[in-house]
Amino acid sequence: MLENPIVVALDFDNKFKALQLVDKLDPCLCRLKIGKEMFTLFGPDLVKELQNRGFDVFLDLKFHDIPNTVAKAVTAAAELGVWMVNVHASGGLAMMEAARKALLPYGENAPLLIAVTVLTSMSSEELQLVGVHASAAEQVTRLAQLSFDAGLNGVVCSAQEAHTLKHRFGEDFKLVTPGIRPQGSDVGDQKRIMTPKSALDAGADYLVIGRPITQAAEPLAALEAIYQSIR
Ligand SMILES: O=C(O)c1cc(=O)[nH]c(=O)n1[C@@H]1O[C@H](COP(=O)(O)O)[C@@H](O)[C@H]1O
Secondary structure (H helix, E strand, C coil): CCCCCEEEEECCCCHHHHHHHHCCCCCCCCEEEECHHHHHHHHHHHHHHHHHCCCCEEEEEEECCCHHHHHHHHHHHHHCCCCEEEEEHHHCHHHHHHHHHHHHHHHHHCCEEEEECCCCCCCHHHHHHCCCCCCHHHHHHHHHHHHHHCCCCEEECCHHHHHHHHHHHCCCCEEEECCECCCCCCCCCCCCCECHHHHHHHCCCEEEECHHHHCCCCHHHHHHHHHHHHC
């Protein structure tokens, strides 16, 4: 298991509440993920505030645009000093290659560049509706192969696909898995879910966990319980 595999998804519309929660968490036990909602509301200042508190930040903006635009966007993320940044693999090979090349000047300080395959909220039926006539698992493998060929550091996928992808692409290709639900917690809008322990056993490297921690009555206790369950 990698050091510090838990990434807490901060999905809040209120900065004060988010920082109140963050101040209850421990950077030795987790990293933090900022997504579209918080970045749109609070911008790079929030990223800095989290970094100043000692947390690694995953900037989850899922870039999907023409190659030049995405290359510039990941450069801006690298300038912010984030630990991880992501793009949509469905943006294509040229887009992902442009993003990877844009990070070369940052060397060892470059953020990990990860591609989203098929969102964990998508079922195979929903994929059909957007014109993908393959199962979710097949589409994930196809997009992961494209991300691997583009030289990315790994993919976001559901833990249910982790075993196949780890076997196919090897240890160095990192698997970031949302849709993680500790036993007994609310599934919410997620479709392809797994418990933290089973996800790691299946080959996941990083577990993205939001509501089971952020909406818990005792967030640090929830984080610690998950941490204990995977030791
Ligand atoms: O890229 C992501 O982080 C992501 C990809 C995906 O396929 N599914 C997914 O749920 N996510 C994110 O992971 C987090 C999951 O949060 P919870 O469902 O509250 O644990 C949210 O911030 C989502 O935006």
